[in-house]
Amino acid sequence: MTDELGIRRALALRAAVEQGLAGEAEPVVGLLDVAGIAESARALHAAFATPGVAVTHTFAVKAASLVPVLGLLAECGLGAEVASPGELALARAAGVPAERTVLDSPAKTVAELREALALGIAVNADNPEELARIDRLRAAAPAGSPAGPVGLRVNPQVGGGSIGAMSTATASSKFGVALRDPGALEWVLDAYARRPWLNRLHTHTGSQGVPLELMVAGVRAAYELAERINAAAGRQQVDALDIGGGLPVNFGSDETAPSFADYADLLRAQIPGLFDGRYGIVTEFGRSLLAKNGTVLARVEYAKSAGGRPIAVTHAGAQVATRTVFVPDSWPIRVLALDAEGAEKRGEPVVQDVAGPCCFAGDLVAKGRALPLLASGDHVALLDTGAYYFSNHFAYNSLPRPAVYGYRVREGGAVAFSQVRAAQSEEELLAESGAGFPALRLEP
Template sequence: MSRWLERTHVEDASSVLRRAIADGFFREDTPAALFHDLGRVRARLAELDACFPEGTLHAVAVKANPLVEILRALVAAGAGLEAASFEEVRLAMAADCPPSRIVFDSPAKTKDELAWALAHGVPINVDNFDELDRIASRIGQTKPAHIGLRVNPQVGGGSIALTSVATRASKFGVPIERRDEIIAAFEAHPFLCALHVHVGSQGMPLATLVEGVRRVDSLRAEIEARTSPGRVHTFDLGGGLPVAYRPDDTPIPLSAYVNGLKETTPGLFAGGLRLVTEFGRAIHATAGWAASRVEYVKQAGDERLAVIHLGADLLVRRAYRPEEWHHEIAVLDAEGRPKGGLTEPVTIVGPLCFSGDVLARGLALPRVDPGDFVVLHDVGAYTLGMWSRHCSRGLPLVLGYDGETLSILKDRETPDDVVAFWSRSREQPPRSEP
C-alpha cells in the first residue's frame, strides 16, 4: 500500500503527543515541539526505489529539512542528499553521506567551494557558463567528479510565482532557448556528462513537471547526435511533487508522475542512463507536525485570540502569504486528547512582536483554553529550515518517531544558546540564572 500521500490525522498526533508526555520528552516547561514520522519518510524512499530504475540516486533536498539526524536516517536508508549551498554540503557530510551521493546545486558557488567539491569528489550541477569556465580552469589540477549542466526548460510558472523556477527569465540554469550554446559547451568540455532540470514543486501541475523533463531530454538527444551516443550518462530530474495541504487539494500520486515520464520520455527508463531525483517537500511535508501549548486566550474586539508558541517564526510563508500557503489546525486538551463539543471561532496567533503573526483567523474549533495544545499539520518541509530569528525565539524541541519508538532529533534551544548565536564569539557565554 502506498504511503506517498499519507497524512497525520489528529488521532495519530494525539497518540504520539500523549506518549511524548508520558515518556518525559514533553515536560510542563516545554512550550512547543515538532514531530517527524521517520517511518513514513523511509517508506516514501522505498517507494521511490521501487518506481525508478535500479541505480537511481534519490538525493533528498537538504533545504526541505536540514536537521542532521533526519538527514542521517535518510542516508542510512540509501538516499543521497541535494545541497543548495556549501553549508548544506557540509550538513550532508555531517550526516555521513558519501561525497559521491551529494549533489551540489547552488547557483552562487564560489571558487573555493568549487575547488573543495572537486577535490572531494562531490557531483556538481553547473548553473551558468561562467561557472563552467571556472571548473574548466581547474580540471588540470584535479580529476573531476560528475559535472552536469542545469538547463531551464522555460515551461512557465505554476500557481505560486515565488516557487516557480522555470519561467523564461528564471535566475536558475541556462535557458533552453540557448540550446546551440549548450550543445557547444558539451562539445568543448569533455568532462560535462550530465543534465539537470527542475521547474519547482508546489503549485506545479503534472503536465508542466513532465514537460520540463521532456524538453531537456530532447536536448540530450541533440547533444549526443553532435558528440557521441551515451555522452550524457546522468540525467537529474530535480524535484519534486506538490503536497496537498488542504483537504480539498488534489494530490499527484508518485505513480502518476512516473507513468507520465514513461509516456513522454521512455528513453530515461530504457537502461544505460543513470537517473537522479531531488525530492524534498513530498518526502517530508506530511511526515511532520507540531504541537504548541496555548499560553493565553483573550478577547480583542470581536475576536477570541489563542496565543501559542509557534507562529511566523516556523511558518514564515503562511504568515506573509496566507492565500498561497495553508496548514490544517486542530486542538487537543492539556493531556493531549482530542477535544470535542461545539465549535466556536478562534484566531490562532503566534509569539512574535508584529501584527502579522497570525496563523488562522476565525477558525472553527472546539473551545480552546489555556493549557490546551494546538496541532499544526504538515510542517515537515520548508518550516524549520526557514526559521525566523525575529524576536530571537529559540528553536523548538524536535522529536522523531517510528512506530512506538520516540527519540530526540534536536534539543530545544535555550536562551543561552540564542545568546551564543548572536554573540561575536562561538564560545558559549557564562550561563545565567533564569
Template sequence: MDAYQPLGADPTVAELLARRPHLSMRVAGGLLLEGVPLAAIADALGTPTWVIGAGTLRARARRLRAALDDAGLDAAVHYAVKANDHLAVLRILSAEGFGADVVSGGELRRARMAGIAGSRIVFSGVGKSAGELRLAIGEGVGQINVESAEEIELLSRIAGTMGRRVAVALRVNPDIDAGGHTKIATGRASDKFGIAYGDALALYARAAALPGLEPVGLAVHIGSQIAAPTPFRQAFARIAALVVGLRESGHAVRTVDCGGGLGVSYRDEDEGSPRALAGAMRATLGDLGLLLVVEPGRWLVAPAGLLLGSVVLVKRQGAGEPPFIVLDCAMNDLLRPSLYEAWHGLLPLSASRASAAPRGAHVVGPVCESGDSFARDRMLPPLQVGDRVAILDTGAYGAVMSSTYNARPLAAQALVDGTRWTTIRPRQEISALWRDEIVPDWIMPRRVGA
C-alpha cells in the same frame, strides 16, 4: 498551490486525521504520531517543539522507491537536504539508499557528517562560491549541476588548479510554469535558475572543450508543490529533445537529473503521485538509456513532521468577531504561513477538546509583526489557555527555516520511531543568543544622570 485559496469548508478533525494515517486520536492518549502520545513529548520538552516520525519517513521513502522500480527505471534518489537538514533525517534516508542533493557548502558538510559518501551527493544551486566549488571537488561529489556560463568557466579554472576532472550536468530552464505560488516556481524563463533552453547545446559543447570538466548530462527542476504530472511531462519532453540533439552533435549524455517538486496535501488538495512522476519519466526519458535522478524533499518529509504549541492567551473581540488564539510558537519558528500564505492543519492534542463543536478563530503567534499568523477565520474546536495543539505537515521548510527573531530561542526537536521517542535537539538556551556577540571595549555603558 502554496498560497491557499479557500475551496470550501475547513477540513474537520476527522478529515485531517483520515488523510494522515501516521496520526491517530485516542480517548486516553489524545493525538498520537505513529505510536507515541504527543502530549507526553509536550510534557517532557515543553512547547514549542518540533516532532518528526522516522517510521513515516521510511514508509514514504519506500513508496517512492517502489514507484520508480515498478516503472522499470534506472533511477537514483537524492534527498533535497534544504527541506529538513537534521542529521537524524539524513541518516534515516541514507539508510534507505538515498543520496543527497545539496545547495550550499554547509549542506554538503552536513550530508558528509551524516555518513553520505561524496559520490552520492549532487551539488545544485545558482550561486556556488569558489570556496564551495573547491569543497565539492575535494569531497569528491558525484556531480555538480552548473547553472550558468559563468559558473562553467569558474569551475573549469578551479578544477584545473586542483588537478581534478569534475562530472557536471547543465541545469536547463525549460520555461515551464508548473503553477503554484510564484515564490516556489523555478522553471520559468523569468526565474533565476538554470541555463536558458536555447543556450544549452552551445554551453554543453563549451563545457566539453574546457579542461577539468566532464559533461555527463542535464538537470531540470521546475518548482514545488506540483500535483499533476503534466508539467513534469512537458519539462522532461523538452529535456529529452536536448539529449537527442546533443548526441546527434557527438556529445555523450549519460544522465538526466529530473529534480523534485512533488506536492503534498496540506489542506484537502491532491497529493503528488510518485507513480505519476515515474510514469512521466518513463514516457519521456525511459527509452534513452539514461541514469535518471530524482531529488524529492517536501514530499518525503513534510507530512512526517509537526510543531507542538500551547495556547498562551485567548484575546476576545467584539460580539460576533472570532477571538485571537495566541500560541507560544510563532513565525520565527514556522515561517511558511507568513512567507507563502501557506495553509497548515491544526489539531488539539486532547481528544476531548478535539471532539468539541468547531468555532471560528484566528490563530496567531506572539511575535511583534502583523504577519505572525497561522490561520485566519479557521473553524477549530474551542481552545483555552494551556491547551496544546499540533500544527501539521511541518516536516519540510519548518525547523530548517527557523530564526531567533524577537530573541526567541530555537525550539526543541524530537524524533518518534514507532512507540519510542527521543530528543534530537534540546531547546536553545537563552544565553546562547548572545554568547558569540562581541561588544568593542570602547563602547562604555552610559551612566544614568551623566
C-alpha cells in the same frame, strides 16, 4: 497508510505531552514520524524502479537541515542534494557518500567548487561563467583527482505554477541557462562539444504550486536536449539526467496526492526514452518526502477575544511557520485543537484565530478557522510541517529554535522518542547574537 499516519500522530502528540516533551517548559516542539519517513522513501524507490535503469534519489537538504534526519534518509537509500557549504557539511556529517551527493546552487564560490570536485561529488554548473570556472579548476587539479559527474543546469522556460516564488522554469528565472534566449541553445551544444567530460544535464521546474504536467514538460525539454547532444557527439556523452524534485504536497488532508507513482507514471507515458536504460536518473525531492511526516506541537498560552472573535495565543508562529504567516493563501496549514493532555478536542466548532508569539499583528497560523474552542493550557498541532517548518527557523524576537524529536510507535501503542535537535539555549542565543564581543563605542 493514511489512517496509520493519523493514528501514529495522535499517539505521539499525546505522549509528547505526557512525557513532558511539550508543556510549560517547552511550549513548542517539532515531531517527526520515523516510520512515515521510511514509508515515503520506499514509495519513492518503488515509483521509479525500472529494470536496467540506474536511479539515484537525493534529498534536498534545505527541506530538513537536520543531521539525524539526513542519516535516516541515507539508511533508506537516499543521497543528498546540497546548495551551500553548510548543507554539504551536514550531509557529510550524516554519512552520505560522495557518489550520492549533488551540489546545486546559483552562487557557488571557487572554494565550494574546488571542494566538491576534490571529493568527487556531482556538480551541476548554473551558468557559463561557472562552467568556465570549473574548466580552470579541473585543469589545475592534481593528476589522479576524483572525477565526479559534472552537468549543466538548463532552464527550459516552460512557465510557472501558482506560486511565483517557487517556480524556477519561468522566462526570467535566476536558475540555469535559459534555453529559449537568443543563442542559448547553440551555446549549450557547443559547451558539450568542447567538453567530452560534461556528462549530465540538470533541470528543475519548481516545487509547491507546480502541476505534474509542467514538471514533465521541463524534463522532456532536458531529455530532448540530451538526445541532441549525444547525437552530435556520436556517443552517449550525457549519461544521466538530473530531473530535480518539486513534487507538490496536498496540505488539505492526510492523503498523499499527487504521489511519486503518479509522477513517475506520467514521465514513463510522455518520455518513454527516459526509462529505456540509456540514461541514469537523479532526483532531488524534499518537501514531498517529509511534509506529511512532521507536526509542530505548541501550547496555548492565553485565550482571549477581540472584535467578537476568539483568539488562541500559542507559541508557534512566524518563527516556525514563516511562509504560512506571511503568505497564507499559498501556504495554508491544517490545525488540530488539542486539550491539555494532548488529545484531540471535541465540541462544536467555533470560528477563531490561532496566533503565534511574535510581536506583530499578522502573526497568525490560522485566521477565522472553525475549531473546538481553545483555552489556556490547551495545545495546537500544526500538520504537514515535517519539511521546512522546524528546520529553517526565523529568529524573530530572538525566539529560540525549538527541540525536534523523532518518534516510533511500538506494538501496543507505546511511543518512543529520539532527540533530533535540542532546543536552543539562552546561552547559545546570546552567543549567536554577539554577546561575547565588546559593545560598540562612539569612539575607538
